[in-house]
Amino acid sequence: MANNLQSSLVRDFRQTLLWPVQLMTDDLGPSAVHCPWDVLKATPNSPWREIEDEFLQSASLLSETRYQEFVTFMPFAQRFLYGEGKHGRESGGYGESPIHIFTRNDIREVRITLQGESDPLILRVSHIELYFFFDIDVAMLALEVTAKDLPLQHAMEVLYRLGRTYPNYWEESGEGGHCAQRIEWLDPHGQVIAASDYENKARYLAFVKENHVPCVSLHWAALMSPLVQHYSEQAGEIRYRELEYQRMPLMAYLSFDDVSQLSRGDLIRLGLVCQPWHSETLPFTEQFLQDFEKNNCYDRYWDDSRQDAWSTTRIMSTGQNFVVVGNHQHRVFTNEKTGIKRHYQNQYFLLFLIAHFQKAALLMLSDRMVQAISRLDMQSEDSIKTFRNRIRNATAVFLRFTHRYWFENVSDQAVAKDLFALMLKQLDSADLFEKTRRRIMDMAEYLEGEEIKRQADTVVRLTVVTILGLIGTMTSGLLGMNLIDLTQVSLLEKLGYFSIVFIPVSLLTFYTVIKSRRLSLFLDALSNEGAGLGYKLVKLKNVWFGRLDER
Structure with missing residues (x-):
């Protein structure tokens, strides 16, 4: 590695993983609503506890931080995120927020052993949250880890390897490809609650052979408990399966003493979340990366000439990743009240959450259509009747999703508006929405014709x-x-x-x-x-x- 990776320290390192999963349900009628949060609250000995929204607490005043977050969004997005006040609820309006958030406090640290390293890294768990959404069978796990004075090489390795739900392949040594050698969840006393099993090749191969779906690593399965993976032998009322690629969407915040010391190769590797390598090299060819800054960098606060001290913050987004880098000394970047750091923890996280929730919901609805078609037997009257009920249910859910959750713009504030538009473009959510709408409308027209x-x-x-x-x-x-x-x-x-x-x-x-x-x-x-x-x-x-x- 170049000396830059070995000598550069990330003074403040934050990584937020977001894992969208599909909740599996029995066939429900068009008017039925699945409420997994009620099941989770009623589960004995569950480590998850529902978070009481600050808007519903007895305090007379809202915190200034939450107020700044609230006014970032337009009214329809505010109703989605925060619900309506008491007057709206009393008049039969939108009601409370359709988001139900749970948290667990039994995991305080992550011990991660990187491949080729003898000493593990200890990262602090800032928070773990589980999001449920009314009328949409999607849950989203959010995990944030932090560290101080972390070498840039280790920071890149953690970004690249931590959020892997299963290995793509196995090295000759038996370790999972692209995965950490070992990941362990630690309780407040430093005791191991659960550990990864990426090296257990037989378990992953057997699970895929039998069920035709990937197998989730044991430490992620333990983190989700009492939710259990669909098709697993574990008993559980709330079952889930993955919707996307095995590497979770992630956000990252990295502050440096002097961000200008990072090479273009370093910045691109951070933005694309690639493995660390020599700083003077690029992760891919120059021709492939020639439009990286144009397509993936939001440089409102970045100036290559460094004429102003505040112009040292670069925001990089690829849809799957959202990475912010800047100078540790400058208050525009690190201010706990109004700086980029506070926006990263609040507004930017919510933008990222909404964008990925919308995509996950559309993928869930598309999966429902596929399941309905695959189970249709035209020779069976019962199968035809079940097919009609599933299509009507999916159509009703899609219509409610369109009017309650689908936004192509959530803010009139310049930065939030630009970043959300960039995320939607990179995730191709608008095209996915239109394709899903056409498929569901085609099914609805078929049923109407029949x-x-x-x-x-x-x-x-x-x-x-x-x-x-x-x-x-x-x-x-x-x-x-x-x-x-x-x-x-x-x-x-x-x-x-x-x-x-x-x-x-x-x-x-x-x-x-x-x-x-x-x-x-x-x-x-x-x-x-x-x-x-x-x-x-x-x-x-x-x-x-x-x-x-x-x-």
Whole structure:
């Protein structure tokens, strides 16, 4: 490694991992809502505790930090993030926030052993949170770790390796490819709560062979508990499965004594979250990276000439990653109240959360459509009925998602507006939204067409029965109702005569319904003035002797 990586210290290192997962549910009706947060609250001995929103606490004043965060967003985004106040709730408005947040405090540190290193690193766990969203079967795990005076080489390794849910491959030594050698969650007393098992190749291979989905490492599975991975043998009411790539989306904040000492190669590796290497080299070819600054850097606070002391903050976004670097000494970057550091912890995190939640929700809805189609058996009436219910449910959820959660802009403040637009563009969420909308609308139109066809077929059958029944009705009407005088007979005889007429008429009506489709073809032929007598007689014959598949 170049001396730059060995000598540069990250004075303040923060990494926030965001893991979106799909919650698996039984088939629910269009009006049913899955409430996993209620299940989690009712789970005995669960390490998760729901966070009471500051807006709902008894204090008379809101904290200034939360106020600054609140006013960053536009009203519709505020209702999504914070709900409505008491007047809105009392008038039947939006109500409380649709976000339910849980936290756990039993994990205080992460001990990570990097490949090729003998001494592990100890990172402090700043917070662990689990987000649920009303009416959307998606949960998001947020984990933030911090460190002080961390060598840049180690910081890059942690960024690259910490957020891996399973290995891509295995090295010849048996260690998981792209993963840390070992990751351990430590309790307040330094005791290990759970550890990674990336080296257990047999477990991952067997799980994929049997279930056709990747297997989550043991330390991540333990962190999510009592939520359990779908298809696993563990018992649990709340089950989940992964939605995206095995490397979690991440945010990072790194402050340096002098950020200008970082080379272009260092900055690109940080922005793309690549493995550390010689500072004078690039991670990829110059041709591939020629538009990196244009497409991935938000340089509102960055100036290559360094003419102003405050112009030393670079924000880099790739959709999957959001990385901020700057000078540790300058208050614009490190100020705990109004600096970039505070924005990173609050506003920028919420922008990142919303963008990835929207993508995860759209992927979840697309998966539901695939599952509905894959389980459809056109030969089974029960399967067709279940398919209709699933499509109607997915359509209803998508419509509610569109009006409650889908925004292409969440703020009028310049920086927040620009950053959110950049995230949506890089995640390609607008295109994913439109594709999902078209697929769901296609399904809805298919169901509507099938319903209209079924209703039309019923009308045709009833029309045929009515026409044929009209013959008997008119005949009885012309002959009068006193064809057989039953006024002097007993009630028992009247019931007998009634049965003699009722049974054959009923059988004739049912038989007419059975043959109604073919009789309708005969009536069409009979009404066709251009058709000859022979054609009409053939159609009449087909009522009893035609092919079963004739329509």
